[in-house]
Amino acid sequence: MTRPNRSLEAFSKKTLLDAPLELAGDWGLSPPQAVRRVLLRVREVCLSGLQLFSDQQPETLRVDNHTAGSPAIWLHDDRPGTAWVIVNIGPRDWSKLAYQFGHELGHVLCNSWVRSAQPGPPCQWLEEALVEAFSIRGLGLLWESWEKSPPFAGDQAFAAAIRQYREDLMAQYKNETNQDTSSWFRSHRPELESGRAVGKGKAVLEILAVLEKEQACVEDLGAANRWPARTRIAIEEYLREWDKSCNEIGAPGRLPSRLRRLLEID
Secondary structure, eight states, X not given: OOOTTOOHHHHHSOOTTTSOEEEEEOOTTSOHHHHHHHHHHHHHHHXXXXXXXXXXXXXEEEEEEOSSSOOEEOOOSSSTTEEEEEEOOOTTOHHHHHHHHHHHHHHHHTTOOSTTOOOOSSSHHHHHHHHHHHHHHHHHHHHHHHHHSOSSTTOGGGHHHHHHHHHHHHHHHHTSOOSOHHHHHHHHHHHHHHXXXXXXXXXXXXXXXXXXXXXXXXXXXXXXXXXXXXXXXXXXXXXXXXXXXXXXXXXXXXXXXXXXXXXXXX
């Protein structure tokens, strides 16, 4: 039986999982072939087994290492089919590379890679929390994969470094607040929605728990930000638009509901 609303043309298109990956920038003492192996493994563990529902997936994924500045998605005018990720890592710093790339890959999964995807409040904080949780989830999967079958022969022991990197991130987030998630959101909503710096650790860890428990919720990230206003609307409207988007492309639609309960939003 064929699935509804899925043409042969759609099946033949590249997805975020199998789009060609190219390197750019200054990788210094990190051998490009080794970098490529790590990036491909991170993408594989983050996305394998998921249904990638988005109708806005890139044709190519470009990863560019800079020696200064923060990791980011470069919103560019040229090569419109290319999702351009910027990272900033030192020599063979595979844990940091996996973390940074996983975070930016989360933005691409959330359809935040085209030129028109300029982020902004009031819901930019929510996308950042979602993709941070996606990245930490990926580190857990990478640690397990590396321990069983490392990308470099005889390098099983490095799995412990990835695991420690992940645990350190989670410990940092756990120490940010003792409030429950809904109380934290109510207390800090004005700052969050104005774009001011607020620790999002409580939200990140609660979202992480949801993503690790329910694969369907990870799949729902592919339906995020498909409406013109993107993150520039109130969270109540944002979640309603996300529900509609899930229905439009056939995504499960569970994550918006989980977020409503988590943040106690009507």
